[in-house]
Amino acid sequence: MKIGDLSRHCGLSIHSIRYYEKIGLLPPAHRDAGGRRQYSMEIAGWLSFLKSLKATGMGISDMVRYAQLREMGPQTARERRQMLERQRIKVLRQIDTLKATLPVLDTKIETYLDLEKASMMEADHEQQTNTIPLVGRAK
Amino acid sequence: MKIGDLSRHCGLSIHSIRYYEKIGLLPPAHRDAGGRRQYSMEIAGWLSFLKSLKATGMGISDMVRYAQLREMGPQTARERRQMLERQRIKVLRQIDTLKATLPVLDTKIETYLDLEKASMMEADHEQQTNTIPLVGRAK
DNA sequence: TCTTGACCTAGAGTGCGCTCTAGCAGCTAA
DNA sequence: TTAGCTGCTAGAGCGCACTCTAGGTCAAGA
Numbered sequence: 280m281k282i283g284d285l286s287r288h289c290g291l292s293i294h295s296i297r298y299y300e301k302i303g304l305l306p307p308a309h310r311d312a313g314g315r316r317q318y319s320m321e322i323a324g325w326l327s328f329l330k331s332l333k334a335t336g337m338g339i340s341d342m343v344r345y346a347q348l349r350e351m352g353p354q355t356a357r358e359r360r361q362m363l364e365r366q367r368i369k370v371l372r373q374i375d376t377l378k379a380t381l382p383v384l385d386t387k388i389e390t391y392l393d394l395e396k397a398s399m400m401e402a403d404h405e406q407q408t409n410t411i412p413l414v415g416r417a418k
Numbered sequence: 419m420k421i422g423d424l425s426r427h428c429g430l431s432i433h434s435i436r437y438y439e440k441i442g443l444l445p446p447a448h449r450d451a452g453g454r455r456q457y458s459m460e461i462a463g464w465l466s467f468l469k470s471l472k473a474t475g476m477g478i479s480d481m482v483r484y485a486q487l488r489e490m491g492p493q494t495a496r497e498r499r500q501m502l503e504r505q506r507i508k509v510l511r512q513i514d515t516l517k518a519t520l521p522v523l524d525t526k527i528e529t530y531l532d533l534e535k536a537s538m539m540e541a542d543h544e545q546q547t548n549t550i551p552l553v554g555r556a557k
Numbered sequence: 558t559c560t561t562g563a564c565c566t567a568g569a570g571t572g573c574g575c576t577c578t579a580g581c582a583g584c585t586a587a
Numbered sequence: 588t589t590a591g592c593t594g595c596t597a598g599a600g601c602g603c604a605c606t607c608t609a610g611g612t613c614a615a616g617a
Contacts, residue, residue, distance in 0.1 A: 331522040360530035367523045374516050377509050383470040384506045391499035452613050
């Protein structure tokens with residue numbers, strides 16, 4: 280699998296894949312005779328997990344740290360687990376923060392709906408009673 | 419209320435308050451004789467709403483657009499309401515995305531716990547049977 | 558009066574996470 | 588064999604959202 284295939288497969292740009300390798304999120308790729316990166320299917324699973332980590336809001340530096348621990352092998356299991364547990368808590372907090380915005384939005388939306396209804400009724404009233412001259416309404 | 423008071427009150431840095439004014443999130447502040455910004459308590463409500471918008475993940479440019487509509491008065495109620503309704507949908511989507519990461523994290527955490535348990539049992543076994551010489555264990 | 562501290566402006570700098578450019582090499586199909 | 592595609596590297600550039608600096612003004616308390 281060449282970098283273009285991986286790019287199409289995982290939905291990351293070729294630039295981003297090389298960038299991920301450069302900063303240490305991806306292990307240095309094997310190269311073919313011409314120096315091009317060769318990927319096995321296995322890397323797609325790792326990239327997919329990285330996407331999940333990114334979706335949790337984990338920053339690049341933490342993801343790099345995690346990737347380094349992964350490279351070190353099973354004796355880093357405990358530290359990796361602790362990272363994930365901390366991230367889990369952050370996810371729950373983010374969900375709470377987002378949920379807390381909903382009533383704020385809903386209240387405002389309601390207010391605007393009332394305002395729009397009121398201004399429509401006003402317009403109706405103006406039309407029925409002709410309190411405003413045509414020239415004023417045309418404006 | 420001077421800018422320092424407002425900063426302490428709303429938890430934004432003085433720099434950020436001036437920045438918000440510069441980009442149009444805050445209306446140009448009234449100035450005292452010496453040219454210093456003077457704020458009324460009213461602005462705190464607007465800043466608090468801006469914080470909510472920010473917490474929804476709304477970008478600066480959208481927030482500036484919203485602020486401009488607010489300046490234009492009640493005839494922009496409909497457009498502002500539509501912006502908030504769109505943002506509400508984005509918030510729900512973000513919550514879903516975050517929630518979807520939880521099972522991924524949980525599965526990994528479980529895997530690591532199993533791995534840690536297994537490696538601990540292995541260590542116990544080694545201790546009981548003395549399969550590894552002291553010099554090896556000390557390492 | 559002098560000093561301190563809060564405030565002012567314009568503009569530079571920062572950290573993040575990409576994203577793109579320039580200039581070149583190598584494989585492949587017509 | 589030649590065109591075109593894909594790949595390579597080093598490094599520049601970008602958009603966001605601040606954050607800070609330099610160099611000043613101004614008002615009030617010791």
